[in-house]
Amino acid sequence: MLSNRLLLTAVAPMVWGTTYLVTSEFLPPDRPLLAAVVRALPAGLLLIAVTRRLPTGDWWWRALVLGTLNIGAFLFLLFVAAYRLPGGVAATVGAIQPVLVGALSAGLLGEKLRTRTVVAGAAGVAGVSLLVLRADARLDTIGVLAAVGGAVVMACGVVLAKRWRSPAPVLATTGWQLTAGGLVLVPALFQVEGLPSAVTGVNVAGYAYLSLIGAALTYSLWFRGIGAMSPVKVTFLTLLSPLVATVLGWVALGQGLTAPQLLGALLVLAAVIAPQLVKEKKPCASPSSAQPVPSAAR
Structure with missing residues (x-):
């Protein structure tokens, strides 16, 4: 049976599945x-204002590194891919992330890279x-590289x-992490894009949704899940994002659902659920890590 903690963590990638719709329909191009x-x-x-806590000691630079990987670099690459690629291409490329996390977890956390993880990833x-x-999907080189880069940096994060x-x-x-990730992008924002001459109420609503729901709420649930469970199990939940995006396209945009899509949905659900059924052994402390890695309950 799937735990309540896992189900709460799954809320994050499900909400992230609305990003492409919000980007295309609510944000300036x-x-x-x-x-x-x-x-x-x-x-x-x-x-930070709510918790009134600032980093101490090593956590000044650790927060910067994690914020850059999980937030700054990832969100920038995500939006580049969202603007330059059809959502289907970006989502397909990003689906390699669970296998990347499995490989990195084997090297950095001592977790075994199981055959089930590779098969579920495929x-x-x-x-x-x-x-x-889609068969007629347009491939943009920069967009594809951005999608691959986004999967890599988030896996590392x-x-x-x-x-x-x-x-x-x-x-x-x-x-x-959210603050660090946003701050590292501010210089590039002013250097490359600058601020728009005007924003509409629709734009403001889109940004507010992405910030309050798509960042503050979801990343809190996401990092809570990572702290309590195996990163491999958690990262398979990201496959729910394209599933939600497809459902939204069907419900909100009147897009049809084909038999291959329904088969794909079943494969995605199987890939998400299969790793959750593996019982984890309690790991030993890693001498190079800051603390013991807790047993898995991604």
Whole structure:
């Protein structure tokens, strides 16, 4: 049976599945840096204000590293892919992330890279492809590289977030990462894009949703899940994002559902559930890590 903690963590990637719809329908065009900064920085500052906790000791640079990987670099690459690729291509490329996390967890956390993880990862990629990829999908080189880069940096961030256990509550740690991730993008925002001459009420609503719901709430649930469970199990939940995006396209945009898409949805659900059924052994403390890695309950 799936735990309540796992189900709560799953809320995060399900909400993230609305990103492509919100980006295309609510945000001004061709401004990935602005979208990333406005999504992360206000949410981070809000959480810091609520928790009234700042990093101490090594956590000044650790928060910067994690914020850059999990938030700054990832969100920028996510929005570049969202603007330059059809959602199906970006989602299919991003589906490689669970296998990347499995490989990194084996090297950095001492977790065994199981055959089931590789098979489930392949099923996840196949399922997402059937779910969202179209035969006439336009391939943009920069967009594909951005999607691959986003999967890589988030995989690194997820594993390091597990390896480095924060002494502060999860809301505070989330606030540090969101703030750091937003701040590292501010110079590039002004250098490359600048601020728009005007924003509409629709734009403001889109940014508010992405910041409060798509960042402050979801990343808090996400990092809470990483701290309590195996990163491999958690990262398979990201496959729910394209599933939600497809359902939204069907419900909100009147897009049809084909038999291959339904098969893809079943493959995605199987890929998400299969790793959760593996019982984890209690791991030993790693001498190079900041603390013992807790047993899995991604």
